[in-house]
Structures are given as C-alpha cells and as structure tokens.
Amino acid sequence: SRRLALRSPDDEAGVPVGSSSRDRQLEGPIATEHTDRSSSRRTDRAVLATLSAELDRATRAHGGAVVGHDDEPDLLLALDPADPAPAEPAEPAGYRLLRAAGRVTVTADHPTSLLHGWFHVVRLGAVAFDGPDTDEHHAPVSALRMLDHWDNVDVHPVMGQVERGYAGGSIFYDAGHVRADLSRVTTYARLLAAVGIDRVAINNVNVAAREARLLTDDLPEVARIAAALRPYGVRTHLSVSFASPVTLGGLPTSDPLDPAVRTWWRDAADVVWRAVPDFGGFVVKADSEGQPGPFAHGRDHADGANMLAEAVAPHGGLVHWRAFVYNHTQDWRDRTTDRARAAHDHFAPLDGRFAGNVVVQVKHGPVDFQVREPVSPVLAAMPRTRVALELQVTQEYTGQQRHAVYLGPAWSEILRWQPWGDAAGPDDAPDGGAPVTVADLASGRGPGGQGGGIAAVSNVGDDRFWTGHPLAQANLYAFGRLAWDPALDPPAVLDEWIDLTFPGAPAELRAAVHAILDESWHTYELYTAPLGIGFMVRPGHHYGPDVDGYEYTPWGTYHFADRDGIGVDRTRATGTGYTGQYPAPWREVYESLDSCPDELLLFFHHVPYTHVLHSGKTVVQHVYDTHFEGVERVERMVERWEDVAGLVPDDVARRVSDRLTEQRRSAVEWRDQVTTYFWRKSGIPDEQGRTIY
Ligand code: GCW
Structure with a gap:
C-alpha cells in the first residue's frame, strides 16, 4: 500500500504545460518554427489527466493512496519541463528514475515521457522500490x-x-x-x-x-x-x-x-x-x-x-x-x-x-x-x-x-x-x-x-x-x-510479458511459455521454406504450403527448383547482381558459396541438391531433417502447453490449445509436402528412411 503522487507545473502556476523539447527534436527545425503550441498543450493536458487516473486506478487495484506531492510519497511522478527548452536536444527525451531510501521519483519534461516512466515502474512492480539507490536515465533509442x-x-x-x-x-x-x-x-x-x-x-x-x-x-x-x-x-x-x-x-x-x-x-x-x-x-x-x-x-x-x-x-x-x-x-x-x-x-x-x-x-x-x-x-x-x-x-x-x-x-x-x-x-x-x-x-x-x-x-x-x-x-x-x-x-522481454499477462505466474507456467516460444521462430523456419528461399505458400492468402504456388506467377518470387537443384542465383558473377547492392564485407560474403551462411544459401545461390552445407549435410538431407525436426518440436510445444494449461484462465487455455492443434496439423502438412516435393524432384532418398510420399 504505497503513497503515490503526481506533480506538474500546473499545480504551482496554474498554467498549461508548454510544448515539449521532445516534439522539437522529433520534427526538426520545420516543427520548431510552426508547431501550434495550443495543439501540443491539448495533448499534454490529456496525458496528465491520464496519469492522474492511472494513479487512482493503481491504488484501487493494489491499495495505497494518492497523496499530495509534498506529502512524502513513495512514488512521485514529476513533470519538469526543461526551462528554457534546448533548441535541439541531442537525444530523444525519456525519463529519469531516482530511487533513494526506497522512495522513487520519476521525472520527465514531457507528459508522454512521464507516462512511459510510470509504465516502467508498473513493469518493475515491487522491485521498483526495493532495489538499491539509483539514478537512471531511460530514453528510447529511436525517436519514432x-x-x-x-x-x-x-x-x-x-x-x-x-x-x-x-x-x-x-x-x-x-x-x-x-x-x-x-x-x-x-x-x-x-x-x-x-x-x-x-x-x-x-x-x-x-x-x-x-x-x-x-x-x-x-x-x-x-x-x-x-x-x-x-x-x-x-x-x-x-x-x-x-x-x-x-x-x-x-x-x-x-x-x-x-x-x-x-x-x-x-x-x-x-x-x-x-x-x-x-x-x-x-x-x-x-x-x-x-x-x-x-x-x-x-x-x-x-x-x-x-x-x-x-x-x-x-x-x-x-x-x-x-x-x-x-x-x-x-x-x-x-x-x-x-x-x-x-x-x-x-x-x-x-x-x-x-x-x-x-x-x-x-x-x-x-x-x-x-x-x-x-x-x-x-x-x-x-x-x-x-x-x-x-x-x-x-x-x-x-x-x-x-x-x-x-x-x-x-x-x-x-x-x-x-x-x-x-x-x-x-x-x-x-x-x-x-x-x-x-x-x-x-x-x-x-x-x-x-x-x-x-x-x-x-x-x-x-x-x-x-x-x-x-x-x-x-x-x-x-x-x-x-x-x-x-x-x-528477447527472452528477458518475454519474461516481462509473462509477468504482466499472467501475474504471479508459477515457475512451471513461465518455463512452459519459454519452452514454447523461445525457439518458435526457428521451429517455424524448420518446417516451412528452407535455407532462405522463402514463399512456397498458397497464393493469395499465404497460409500453408504450396511449393510451386508462386513459381509461374507475375509476383516475382521464384525458387527455380528442377531435378538437379534449387535456389536463386543473385551473384554478380553469374546471377542478378543483387549481392552488389551490399557494402563490404557482405557483398563478398554473400557472393561466395564458401562464405554465404547456410540459412541464406538458396536466397543467393542456385545449387545442386547434393551441395554440402557448412553443417556437413547435403541440401536435400537438410530439407528432410529440418522438416521432421520441425514437426517433432511442435509436438513438444503441444505437450508443454497441455501440462500447464490448467494454470491459466480456461478461455485462454482453450484458445491456445486449439491454435497449437492447428499448428501441429499445418506443420505436418508442410513437412509432407516439402519433403515429398524434394524427393520427387531429386530422386534422392532420405538417409534415415522416414516416410515420404
Ligand atoms: O506483404 C505484402 C502483403 C500485402 C501488403 C503488401 C505491402 C498492404 O501481402 O497484403 O499490402 O505486402 O506491404 O504493401
């Protein structure tokens, strides 16, 4: 039950908050000359009202009280417009978080930045107050x-x-x-x-x-x-x-x-x-x-x-x-x-x-x-x-x-x-x-x-x-x-999301969500189009496999598979010259079969199915192995979720289960179509003799 307070210049002078240095930084000299100050004041007032409502809402949900800024609050949000505002600040504005003896002050020179600072405290939860004394400046790396x-x-x-x-x-x-x-x-x-x-x-x-x-x-x-x-x-x-x-x-x-x-x-x-x-x-x-x-x-x-x-x-x-x-x-x-x-x-x-x-x-x-x-x-x-x-x-x-x-x-x-x-x-x-x-x-x-x-x-x-x-x-x-x-x-960001979405998530739930999501991008890559070639989706809606779906269309997304090999030659030496659009070192790295990373091989080169990747596998064996592995991984995702589904609200549990069931069906469909396609094109059997149609 903490005491929260908001302070803005309006409190003292009764005047609206001025236009911000941040707006000037975002839009450069053009905005400095012409920005209508009343418009930015309108936004500023709206955001300040929101902040005040957020404090009320937080105390209603978690106890505590909103107090005056002079009443020794545990958390003070202070709007402190730079005066005079620098003409061209070097960095996009953020907020400052100061913690001394368990009391936190967040200061910003713009109401929206102060709002972002408030949500930073929300994200931290109790840790915001419990940590050691600190004085931090948080600013977005990018202004837009x-x-x-x-x-x-x-x-x-x-x-x-x-x-x-x-x-x-x-x-x-x-x-x-x-x-x-x-x-x-x-x-x-x-x-x-x-x-x-x-x-x-x-x-x-x-x-x-x-x-x-x-x-x-x-x-x-x-x-x-x-x-x-x-x-x-x-x-x-x-x-x-x-x-x-x-x-x-x-x-x-x-x-x-x-x-x-x-x-x-x-x-x-x-x-x-x-x-x-x-x-x-x-x-x-x-x-x-x-x-x-x-x-x-x-x-x-x-x-x-x-x-x-x-x-x-x-x-x-x-x-x-x-x-x-x-x-x-x-x-x-x-x-x-x-x-x-x-x-x-x-x-x-x-x-x-x-x-x-x-x-x-x-x-x-x-x-x-x-x-x-x-x-x-x-x-x-x-x-x-x-x-x-x-x-x-x-x-x-x-x-x-x-x-x-x-x-x-x-x-x-x-x-x-x-x-x-x-x-x-x-x-x-x-x-x-x-x-x-x-x-x-x-x-x-x-x-x-x-x-x-x-x-x-x-x-x-x-x-x-x-x-x-x-x-x-x-x-x-x-x-x-x-x-x-x-x-x-990214895994730490996922932790933040888990904390905010499933407050008090038990360790098993957290572990399962990580197990399902941490590697999920690679998993999807494993069971869909291989080695950077892309597309192979059903035309129009773009869901599910269709290896040749775009091969003879006007859209320009081709893979050029024939009985011998696959891939797009984008080299300067023998292809479309796309590699030349990169500066060094990439123009050389991508140009050469020896240095091109496996995961992008077919984006840059047309190679025989027997071409040996840096991984030591042939292209065609890589296709087989990744597609079987992709489906196995999805099966593990489904199992992990079933173990923890009881820990989240029923409707969430059901929706996730339904989607995972569809993901498994779709991954199997991808696996079977892609492996069969390459087996039929190449005539090269799977070393492991798995079922291909
Ligand atoms: O990815 C493609 C989509 C189109 C989209 C287009 C774009 C809005 O298939 O639906 O159109 O890109 O980015 O403009």
Missing part, C-alpha cells in the same frame, strides 16, 4: 516508434476488413463507419503507451475508394479516433492515396509538380490539422502493387514524397513514404528481373533528394517479411535520408497467428545486424569505431545521422484476446520494447 494498421473501413471482398489481419475485425471501424464506441481504442493506446509506442497509422496502405475519404469527408470521425488515442500520448497518422487530388478533389491530374495539385494537398493538410491539431502525418504506398504514384506523371518518388512533405511541413507533419516498390506484373520466363533488387534500384539513387520531414520506410528484407531473408541493403544505402525500418508484427508469413511464433529473436537479429561488418561505415576500417547496426541507422546514429525510426504492421484486431492467438500478444509487446531499446534480450 510507430504501428501501422492495414485496416479497411469497409470489408474488402478478398482481404476482409483487416488486410493480413488474423485477429478478427478492426478495432477502429465497423460496418463501414468509425465505431461509435471507441473505448477499446483507448485501451489499445494504453497497451501501446505501456511499451513506448506513440504513433499509429489507422488505415491500410492499400487505400481503396472508401478509405480514401478518411482524409476529407470523414475527418470528424478520424478526429474521434485521435481523441481516443490521445490520452495515452499516441498520435494519429493516415494512409493516403496519391491519386486523391483526382479521386477526391476532381482535379484532372495528381502530378506532384502541378501547382494545383500542390495547392490541393496543402489545403487538405490544413483541414486535417484543424480537425486533429496533434495529427502525425501521412503514410504512402505509391507505385506499388497497383497503388497510384508519381510514375504515371513521369515523376519519381522524391518528387512525390516532397510534394506531400511541403503540404504537411507547416504543421510539423511527417510523410512516411514506403520503399516497398517492385514490378508485380513480371513474366516468370524473364530471368533478368529480380524482385529483391527493386527497392534499392528505385530508392538508393534518390538519396539526398528527400525533404527533412520525409521518412523512407523500408521493409526489413528485400522481398516481403519472409521467415528468413537477408537484411535489406536499402537501409545502409541512404545516409542522407531519414530511413525507417519496417517490421511485420502481424504474422502474414509466419503462421498467421494460428502458429505460435515469437518474433522477438528475429527482430533482434535484424536490429543488431551490422551492414558494414565490423566497420562503422562505408569508409571506415574495422577498428575505426563501434560497428554500426541497423538499430543505429534507424535511430540516426549511423553515417549521415538521419534516423527515421521503427515502424511495424500491427497484429491487433477486435478479437477478445486482441491478437487471435493469445501468445501473439508477446509479439506486440516485444515490438514496442525492442523499438524502445534494441539491445534488450
């Missing part, structure tokens, strides 16, 4: 941490309401409208604040006619969503259609260099910020998979992005411009076009041309969120651009929330990857400074210093467990925590 929803207002005939959504319908929309009751959105914002996410894009990047109108006719409804997110310091972004000037504005063109088009977007942005003063900005998928873009007007992506950037700049807004651009109408007979090359071919030459409030958002791999891909070379190719890393929390290609797949370890590997090996940048020797990681690039600590942050596609829907599979909540949690601090250890 965002979730993208691929939600449609209407139910799309093929994609459903949430494109690649596996957790029911949208939390924002129902029956063609923004929901009347948005209380769940506020609860969602609370979950996000608890893991440090503070920006959400609320509609699909594939913007259909109905959804395009969120920008105009539906603004009052968007404002309601923003109001539901605001109390937890989460800012709203919209995906917009590049063709809006024509489709919504009735103009004859959407040419980004046309003055009338520029005026249309400026006016549109003005109206948006009038409706939502703390609006975050626009997300754009242009010239990709049928979405309109600048190409139709003979312009490039920088022309398109900069035109929107100019429109949102007066409001301190951002444009997240996606680099997921490739030809999806390829001819499989054409061996020269390589989808993996596309993002780099399109974007690297534009480095230096994007405005300061454009973030170029790059998928983590060159193809499409596969269980295993090399890290995209685009992330290291644009030092003069704010580049963001895009991850996929929704499990489109990793089991669609029917399979338990904890992605924390995968993201951790990506975030820690070093594009220049042991060197700190393109021109540095290996001992010329600390090696730069992907996390450094995304947070502005790499060459050029232009971080665009970290974004991910959300896995949340209106499902009663939020994420379909209750264990998939761990992915949402881990994304937020790793975006805040990419150095965190």
Whole structure:
C-alpha cells in the first residue's frame, strides 16, 4: 500500500504545460518554427489527466493512496519541463528514475515521457522500490516508434476488413463507419503507451475508394479516433492515396509538380490539422502493387514524397513514404528481373533528394517479411535520408497467428545486424569505431545521422484476446520494447510479458511459455521454406504450403527448383547482381558459396541438391531433417502447453490449445509436402528412411 503522487507545473502556476523539447527534436527545425503550441498543450493536458487516473486506478487495484506531492510519497511522478527548452536536444527525451531510501521519483519534461516512466515502474512492480539507490536515465533509442494498421473501413471482398489481419475485425471501424464506441481504442493506446509506442497509422496502405475519404469527408470521425488515442500520448497518422487530388478533389491530374495539385494537398493538410491539431502525418504506398504514384506523371518518388512533405511541413507533419516498390506484373520466363533488387534500384539513387520531414520506410528484407531473408541493403544505402525500418508484427508469413511464433529473436537479429561488418561505415576500417547496426541507422546514429525510426504492421484486431492467438500478444509487446531499446534480450522481454499477462505466474507456467516460444521462430523456419528461399505458400492468402504456388506467377518470387537443384542465383558473377547492392564485407560474403551462411544459401545461390552445407549435410538431407525436426518440436510445444494449461484462465487455455492443434496439423502438412516435393524432384532418398510420399 504505497503513497503515490503526481506533480506538474500546473499545480504551482496554474498554467498549461508548454510544448515539449521532445516534439522539437522529433520534427526538426520545420516543427520548431510552426508547431501550434495550443495543439501540443491539448495533448499534454490529456496525458496528465491520464496519469492522474492511472494513479487512482493503481491504488484501487493494489491499495495505497494518492497523496499530495509534498506529502512524502513513495512514488512521485514529476513533470519538469526543461526551462528554457534546448533548441535541439541531442537525444530523444525519456525519463529519469531516482530511487533513494526506497522512495522513487520519476521525472520527465514531457507528459508522454512521464507516462512511459510510470509504465516502467508498473513493469518493475515491487522491485521498483526495493532495489538499491539509483539514478537512471531511460530514453528510447529511436525517436519514432510507430504501428501501422492495414485496416479497411469497409470489408474488402478478398482481404476482409483487416488486410493480413488474423485477429478478427478492426478495432477502429465497423460496418463501414468509425465505431461509435471507441473505448477499446483507448485501451489499445494504453497497451501501446505501456511499451513506448506513440504513433499509429489507422488505415491500410492499400487505400481503396472508401478509405480514401478518411482524409476529407470523414475527418470528424478520424478526429474521434485521435481523441481516443490521445490520452495515452499516441498520435494519429493516415494512409493516403496519391491519386486523391483526382479521386477526391476532381482535379484532372495528381502530378506532384502541378501547382494545383500542390495547392490541393496543402489545403487538405490544413483541414486535417484543424480537425486533429496533434495529427502525425501521412503514410504512402505509391507505385506499388497497383497503388497510384508519381510514375504515371513521369515523376519519381522524391518528387512525390516532397510534394506531400511541403503540404504537411507547416504543421510539423511527417510523410512516411514506403520503399516497398517492385514490378508485380513480371513474366516468370524473364530471368533478368529480380524482385529483391527493386527497392534499392528505385530508392538508393534518390538519396539526398528527400525533404527533412520525409521518412523512407523500408521493409526489413528485400522481398516481403519472409521467415528468413537477408537484411535489406536499402537501409545502409541512404545516409542522407531519414530511413525507417519496417517490421511485420502481424504474422502474414509466419503462421498467421494460428502458429505460435515469437518474433522477438528475429527482430533482434535484424536490429543488431551490422551492414558494414565490423566497420562503422562505408569508409571506415574495422577498428575505426563501434560497428554500426541497423538499430543505429534507424535511430540516426549511423553515417549521415538521419534516423527515421521503427515502424511495424500491427497484429491487433477486435478479437477478445486482441491478437487471435493469445501468445501473439508477446509479439506486440516485444515490438514496442525492442523499438524502445534494441539491445534488450528477447527472452528477458518475454519474461516481462509473462509477468504482466499472467501475474504471479508459477515457475512451471513461465518455463512452459519459454519452452514454447523461445525457439518458435526457428521451429517455424524448420518446417516451412528452407535455407532462405522463402514463399512456397498458397497464393493469395499465404497460409500453408504450396511449393510451386508462386513459381509461374507475375509476383516475382521464384525458387527455380528442377531435378538437379534449387535456389536463386543473385551473384554478380553469374546471377542478378543483387549481392552488389551490399557494402563490404557482405557483398563478398554473400557472393561466395564458401562464405554465404547456410540459412541464406538458396536466397543467393542456385545449387545442386547434393551441395554440402557448412553443417556437413547435403541440401536435400537438410530439407528432410529440418522438416521432421520441425514437426517433432511442435509436438513438444503441444505437450508443454497441455501440462500447464490448467494454470491459466480456461478461455485462454482453450484458445491456445486449439491454435497449437492447428499448428501441429499445418506443420505436418508442410513437412509432407516439402519433403515429398524434394524427393520427387531429386530422386534422392532420405538417409534415415522416414516416410515420404
Ligand atoms: O506483404 C505484402 C502483403 C500485402 C501488403 C503488401 C505491402 C498492404 O501481402 O497484403 O499490402 O505486402 O506491404 O504493401
């Protein structure tokens, strides 16, 4: 029963809290000049009210009392705006946690940072008070941490309401409208604040006619969503259609260099910020998979992005411009076009041309969120651009929330990857400074210093467990925590999630959840497409095995298996030249069969089935062994859960059991199709004589 208190400058002076140094840092000089202070005060007041409600709620749940800040509280949350605020602080703001003689003070200069500090204390629980005296500063490594929803207002005939959504319908929309009751959105914002996410894009990047109108006719409804997110310091972004000037504005063109088009977007942005003063900005998928873009007007992506950037700049807004651009109408007979090359071919030459409030958002791999891909070379190719890393929390290609797949370890590997090996940048020797990681690039600590942050596609829907599979909540949690601090250890993050989700979890439950999830990403990799080749999924919905499903399609995701071998030759010597998009040492490491890591072998090389891996196994024997092992591991996951299911609420237990049953069925299906395919293609029997069909 602890005594909790909140202190803000309002208490003393009765004046609203001023705009924060953090906002200025996020948006650079443009925002400093123009940010409307009253809009940020509105957010600040909303978040302070939330903090005060959080303290009440905590004392109601756990005892104790909310007291005045002068009454010697055990925990004091103190808003302490820097005065005067530094023009350009070097680090994104976080909070300071001071513990002296069992009393804790959390101080921040921005209400949202203070809220994040509060949730840090919640996460620590009693330990927050019991530890030794300390004075710590916690700041997110990256200033921009965002979730993208691929939600449609209407139910799309093929994609459903949430494109690649596996957790029911949208939390924002129902029956063609923004929901009347948005209380769940506020609860969602609370979950996000608890893991440090503070920006959400609320509609699909594939913007259909109905959804395009969120920008105009539906603004009052968007404002309601923003109001539901605001109390937890989460800012709203919209995906917009590049063709809006024509489709919504009735103009004859959407040419980004046309003055009338520029005026249309400026006016549109003005109206948006009038409706939502703390609006975050626009997300754009242009010239990709049928979405309109600048190409139709003979312009490039920088022309398109900069035109929107100019429109949102007066409001301190951002444009997240996606680099997921490739030809999806390829001819499989054409061996020269390589989808993996596309993002780099399109974007690297534009480095230096994007405005300061454009973030170029790059998928983590060159193809499409596969269980295993090399890290995209685009992330290291644009030092003069704010580049963001895009991850996929929704499990489109990793089991669609029917399979338990904890992605924390995968993201951790990506975030820690070093594009220049042991060197700190393109021109540095290996001992010329600390090696730069992907996390450094995304947070502005790499060459050029232009971080665009970290974004991910959300896995949340209106499902009663939020994420379909209750264990998939761990992915949402881990994304937020790793975006805040990419150095965190994924199993430790999982422990945090277990503590918060199953309070007082007995040791057996904790051990079982670890046994099920810790290695689950590798397990999924074992029983699906081998050695970095990717896809092999059923076309369209992307669930379950279909080895040749995409082999003769226009989408450009091929494996080229024949009776002798498999893999895509992406070398400079004899293939598509994709390896040349990497800096040293990777351009050489991937180029050579000898040094290419096994797990990516078939991404980079076409080899005979008898090729011997570094592991000592042939490719075909590796395929057999991994697929049998994958299924055995899933069987152990099922058993582990049955042992502990009685320790969690019945509905959770049942849902997890049902999903694990499906995972086992699906893993067997994958195993049998993939092993049979390779046996039939190669005619090489399994050394262990197991059943192959
Ligand atoms: O992964 C693919 C998905 C599409 C998605 C696209 C993208 C929103 O299959 O459904 O469209 O990527 O990222 O734009």
